[in-house]
Amino acid sequence: xxxxxxxxxxxPIPMSYLGCLSYILQEWTGVEHIGxxxxxxxxxxxxxxxxxxxxxxxxxxxxxxxxxxxxxxxYKRKNELKEAYSHDVWIGAREMLATLWDGHGRIWHGYELxxxxxxxxxxxxxxxYHGATPVDYIYFMARLHMVAKRRCxxxxxxxxxxxPG
Numbered sequence: 001x002x003x004x005x006x007x008x009x010x011x012p013i014p015m016s017y018l019g020c021l022s023y024i025l026q027e028w029t030g031v032e033h034i035g036x037x038x039x040x041x042x043x044x045x046x047x048x049x050x051x052x053x054x055x056x057x058x059x060x061x062x063x064x065x066x067x068x069x070x071x072x073x074x075y076k077r078k079n080e081l082k083e084a085y086s087h088d089v090w091i092g093a094r095e096m097l098a099t100l101w102d103g104h105g106r107i108w109h110g111y112e113l114x115x116x117x118x119x120x121x122x123x124x125x126x127x128x129y130h131g132a133t134p135v136d137y138i139y140f141m142a143r144l145h146m147v148a149k150r151r152c153x154x155x156x157x158x159x160x161x162x163x164p165g
Contacts, residue, residue: 057108061135064104068097098145105139113143119150126152 022035031037075093105111119126128136137154144150 060104060108064100068100071096071100094145094151098142101138101142102146105135105142109139111136111139111143113140113147116144116148119144119148 019035022038025038026032026034072093075090075096079092102111126140128140134156137156141152144152
């Protein structure tokens, strides 16, 4: 397979897919030298792509916050009757949200948790740095829950308690 389009390579000079696309667009729009415009457009896409990623990541994090809150409200309404007869109805909700946030941390940031076996069985103190948002704490809690089936309580800045949910 040569990587050429059959309809464009049927002429006297075979051309690539991009050449064929620019030829078709030039015939369709009537604009001469449309390949130059396309190469400029591709250049702008590559230059502005990091800027788009910078704005997409915070949007995804905020969206995951609200999806988590929505899922917890749905879970609470669904299991109101079960709560009267069972010991802890929130086990399923914790598993669901831990899986959601653990997947986000691993995909977007490559988040890993090492040394869980060194955390004592009784009370302990975990001190770590967090940036402008408490996302690293959420990743830590999700991964700790997934690996060790343990919960950790937090002493945090006032910002954490301003988050909805």
